[in-house]
Amino acid sequence: MKFETVLRYSAFIAVAIALGMGLYLAKESKATSYLSSDAIACTNCHVMESYYASWQHSSHAMRAVCVDCHLPVDNYIDKYASKSRDGWNHSVAFTLNTYGKRMLITDDGARRVQENCIRCHSSRSKTLIKNIDRYHAFDSETLGDRKCWDCHREVPHGKVRSINGTPNTLGVRWDR
Amino acid sequence: GGKKEEQALLNATPVIKEEGIEARSDEWGKYYPHQYDSWKQTSESSKIEDQLEKYPQLVILWAGYGFAKDYNAPRGHAFALQSNRNTLRTGGPTGADDGPMPMACWTCKSSDVPRLMEKEGELEFFTGKWARAGSEIVNPIGCADCHNTQTSQLELSRPYLKRALEESGQELDKLTFQDMRSLACAQCHSEYYFKKTPYTDKSGKDQVAAVVTFPWAKGLSAENMEEYYNEYGFMDWEHKMSRVPMLKAQHPGYETFTTGIHFKRGLSCADCHMPYTQKGAIKFSTHKIQSPLDNIANSCLTCHRQSEQEFKDIVQEKLDRKNQLNVIAMNSLAAAHLTAKKAWEVGATQAEMAPAIDTIRSAQWLWDYSIASHGSFFHAPGETLRLLGVANNKAQQARITLSGILAKYGVIDYEVPDFSTKEKAQQLAGVPLDKLVDEKQTFRKGLMQEWNNEAVEEGRLTDEFVKGLPEKASYLPE
Amino acid sequence: GGKKEEQALLNATPVIKEEGIEARSDEWGKYYPHQYDSWKQTSESSKIEDQLEKYPQLVILWAGYGFAKDYNAPRGHAFALQSNRNTLRTGGPTGADDGPMPMACWTCKSSDVPRLMEKEGELEFFTGKWARAGSEIVNPIGCADCHNTQTSQLELSRPYLKRALEESGQELDKLTFQDMRSLACAQCHSEYYFKKTPYTDKSGKDQVAAVVTFPWAKGLSAENMEEYYNEYGFMDWEHKMSRVPMLKAQHPGYETFTTGIHFKRGLSCADCHMPYTQKGAIKFSTHKIQSPLDNIANSCLTCHRQSEQEFKDIVQEKLDRKNQLNVIAMNSLAAAHLTAKKAWEVGATQAEMAPAIDTIRSAQWLWDYSIASHGSFFHAPGETLRLLGVANNKAQQARITLSGILAKYGVIDYEVPDFSTKEKAQQLAGVPLDKLVDEKQTFRKGLMQEWNNEAVEEGRLTDEFVKGLPEKASYLPE
Numbered sequence A: 001m002k003f004e005t006v007l008r009y010s011a012f013i014a015v016a017i018a019l020g021m022g023l024y025l026a027k028e029s030k031a032t033s034y035l036s037s038d039a040i041a042c043t044n045c046h047v048m049e050s051y052y053a054s055w056q057h058s059s060h061a062m063r064a065v066c067v068d069c070h071l072p073v074d075n076y077i078d079k080y081a082s083k084s085r086d087g088w089n090h091s092v093a094f095t096l097n098t099y100g101k102r103m104l105i106t107d108d109g110a111r112r113v114q115e116n117c118i119r120c121h122s123s124r125s126k127t128l129i130k131n132i133d134r135y136h137a138f139d140s141e142t143l144g145d146r147k148c149w150d151c152h153r154e155v156p157h158g159k160v161r162s163i164n165g166t167p168n169t170l171g172v173r174w175d176r
Numbered sequence B, C: 001g002g003k004k005e006e007q008a009l010l011n012a013t014p015v016i017k018e019e020g021i022e023a024r025s026d027e028w029g030k031y032y033p034h035q036y037d038s039w040k041q042t043s044e045s046s047k048i049e050d051q052l053e054k055y056p057q058l059v060i061l062w063a064g065y066g067f068a069k070d071y072n073a074p075r076g077h078a079f080a081l082q083s084n085r086n087t088l089r090t091g092g093p094t095g096a097d098d099g100p101m102p103m104a105c106w107t108c109k110s111s112d113v114p115r116l117m118e119k120e121g122e123l124e125f126f127t128g129k130w131a132r133a134g135s136e137i138v139n140p141i142g143c144a145d146c147h148n149t150q151t152s153q154l155e156l157s158r159p160y161l162k163r164a165l166e167e168s169g170q171e172l173d174k175l176t177f178q179d180m181r182s183l184a185c186a187q188c189h190s191e192y193y194f195k196k197t198p199y200t201d202k203s204g205k206d207q208v209a210a211v212v213t214f215p216w217a218k219g220l221s222a223e224n225m226e227e228y229y230n231e232y233g234f235m236d237w238e239h240k241m242s243r244v245p246m247l248k249a250q251h252p253g254y255e256t257f258t259t260g261i262h263f264k265r266g267l268s269c270a271d272c273h274m275p276y277t278q279k280g281a282i283k284f285s286t287h288k289i290q291s292p293l294d295n296i297a298n299s300c301l302t303c304h305r306q307s308e309q310e311f312k313d314i315v316q317e318k319l320d321r322k323n324q325l326n327v328i329a330m331n332s333l334a335a336a337h338l339t340a341k342k343a344w345e346v347g348a349t350q351a352e353m354a355p356a357i358d359t360i361r362s363a364q365w366l367w368d369y370s371i372a373s374h375g376s377f378f379h380a381p382g383e384t385l386r387l388l389g390v391a392n393n394k395a396q397q398a399r400i401t402l403s404g405i406l407a408k409y410g411v412i413d414y415e416v417p418d419f420s421t422k423e424k425a426q427q428l429a430g431v432p433l434d435k436l437v438d439e440k441q442t443f444r445k446g447l448m449q450e451w452n453n454e455a456v457e458e459g460r461l462t463d464e465f466v467k468g469l470p471e472k473a474s475y476l477p478e
């Protein structure tokens, strides 16, 4: 076979695989639902169910949905960039099975969440931000390694977290 | 590969039974051990708190009605059936067609109820005497009361709640999961009456069912329901002393809850009474439904940030406020009934008595509505105190009117007889306590044992835990 | 260099005056324009809401006492002095030694009060008729009422509050800043009485001061204070109809607030009534003290997360509950006073009347305590409803006793006279309204103008804003 042909076939196969994977992902992940901010959208992947359930039984259930914490909100470019980056990462991880039973938030994910804690709670306690350096020793640009949930350990997913941590999540199924 | 399996595993809902309703919680427990184990722990709340002993006024208020015989504070769900069988209110039937109570009295006591309703039909279920189904209704409140046997989802197993929701303007298909986490409880923790409903049974015979019905068509407030009952010309019984056509309010827990701040802020019953609980690496809703004050750390402290002691103190303060107004109102009501009795005795006419009679009916309804659910002092402190204030005002108003009538018939400074103990009050109300206990004991040693044996033989009662529950009642030694 | 200077500048506190107390808020305004400007805005709440018009029952309840003449809902702080001069309660004095009221009536109306107290001495201040200091007390509630002139810090300018705090077991040197943000208000928004205090003045003459005193020695609850007054054998006046030795509760705002959840969670008055406000790059406590419902965004929403409408609805619901029980209690109390009057008229004896008299005294005290501060329905909804319930029960109890007495004297079905308008009620209570208005108008055109002119001439009143406040009163056209 000519090298050119090989290339052509390979390209075709690659495109086909990409398309196929895309379609598979779109189906598997109910892609259109991501246009909403409904928390239930995240549970299109079963591995998010436990996080959904722990959130649903937390003090924040009535106050903040997943994207309120996990996505940047004040900046639309950052928001959709993050959304697609995460979407890609999660899909790949999900499809290729590269995640463990106990997933961990990425540094970038943690940064965003931290910013969102501060965003909401700045209005609640106007002095929190002002004095943040004094009381919580956030010194670097990324607010240091001290995270809100180092102290508020139950917010919002609780101390125990794993894919299997909350079996029988009736709420997830109900909301579907 | 692995992922599909994982997903299947995570999403798998055990099907407890392919078809129909599984009333035996021990069957569910095979698949849901944490929920089952915590459900069993409701048996820790077993103590009988005799309310008639504590507040003898109640006997006067309920003279001529079952509650004057026996009335206790609620215990854990595991005891629901036992309380129902042991209370003197259900009497000592000697056979299927005997006894003072109808089938409807089983309604909120057992997971066998939805099973039997499905089997017989709803109207058929609500037909006949209580003793008719004694060997069918044998499992206390359990999984099938709140969950669908095939999907395990929360489900309203009682059709009357669905009808009431619709009558009050709610659309059933818009109910959220959070709604369901309260409505599961509203199936029972709600005010009800038995609606006489004629129908023709399968064999073509005319029957009358006494169907549990929630009076929600005009709204859920005390005043709304009062209007409902008045329009309908309804009474639960005629008072033995005052001859007032009375209403009985039974535990409007859900209704009063909806007027409180926690409901307004979106909470459900399960948030406090079934908080998420951690056992090892697993989290689940505790099914040990109890006073949240026994579990402040998991309930209140999810949202609040004070010490447990602070919560106890705040709840106690609310309780004290209610108790104070409650005792005041009960005393006024008791005096009103006894004074009315005197007025009849000295010859007062129907026409003279009419205004006072209306006022007493309304007063006692508002009083009963405000406190009968036990938790309203906390769930809805403002509404509870308001209603107690209005109820007492009406009771006092009736007393003033009645004093006037008595004076007209020459009776001045009438002093009501002493009702300061349960014994004295029951004497006044004509409750033959010893006789009632005797009948009950005969029943408990006879028919009730037969029911149990039959249920065990036919495999309807399999749970060793249920069989082993300690027997308690107000008339049994502790 | 530059940094140190900047720091010094930022930390510098303007000294309004080197020594003594500066009563003129316009002087403070030169250094604190934002606080001053917002303080001026309290004048936006200027409308007179005649409470006697709205609730004629009040006239019956206060028959024989000043409040039956004139009583309005509170307005903004800017009007405190004007309300005090214009109310018919302070009468129409013709000179320094004339009129129904003592000096103590200025106590909570003006920043000249701490100034004059410092100048004269506290006991001297509290000596003599109200009219004595008319030209000295000319600035309405202002900066010096709450702040120290030299340091600008919050300070208790009224010694009687310090004494009361100590008597109730608080240590003054342990007060926190947050405490001060409520105690500044507690100087005035508290129940008081005038304690007769004999002393010898500087010239050696025996005098009796009427010293504003808070009855806190036994605690701050209604029942605690009642005990305090009873032990002390105190009465504010004898009721003109029922001859009951009455107590008047004046605005126990701070006391009731301490029973509510917001106090228990550490809030202070200033958190809601003086929230932080942003103007450009500057943040300051708004000194436009008003109903927080006019400023929900800056007050409630600092801590809560609901819509403004939701807050209005919830507060309104609480208000409705209070109003319902309040009207009930006022009606019962009015009927009790009028029935007692009838009983005296038909010849009832002191001994017969004694129990009813004690009960009415207690009932009206509890009622007044629960609602006189206007905000208690929100600050302390539970305590307010409880007290209204108990108060009404006592009033009704008294009516029952009195019906018995009337019956003994042959009066059956006594109907109380009509008090459904302010006019009718004042007629019954013997309030000569026209005469009072005439006297007042003479005073307002004469002596009151003299006071003002003198104060302006001597430089005590310099604020054009204060001079220009619109004159309003219940008897003036709108």
Ligand SMILES: [Ca+2]
Binding pocket: B191, B192, B193, B247, B248, B249, B250
């Ligand atoms: Ca009922």
Ligand SMILES: [Ca+2]
Binding pocket: C191, C192, C193, C247, C248, C249, C250
């Ligand atoms: Ca007073």
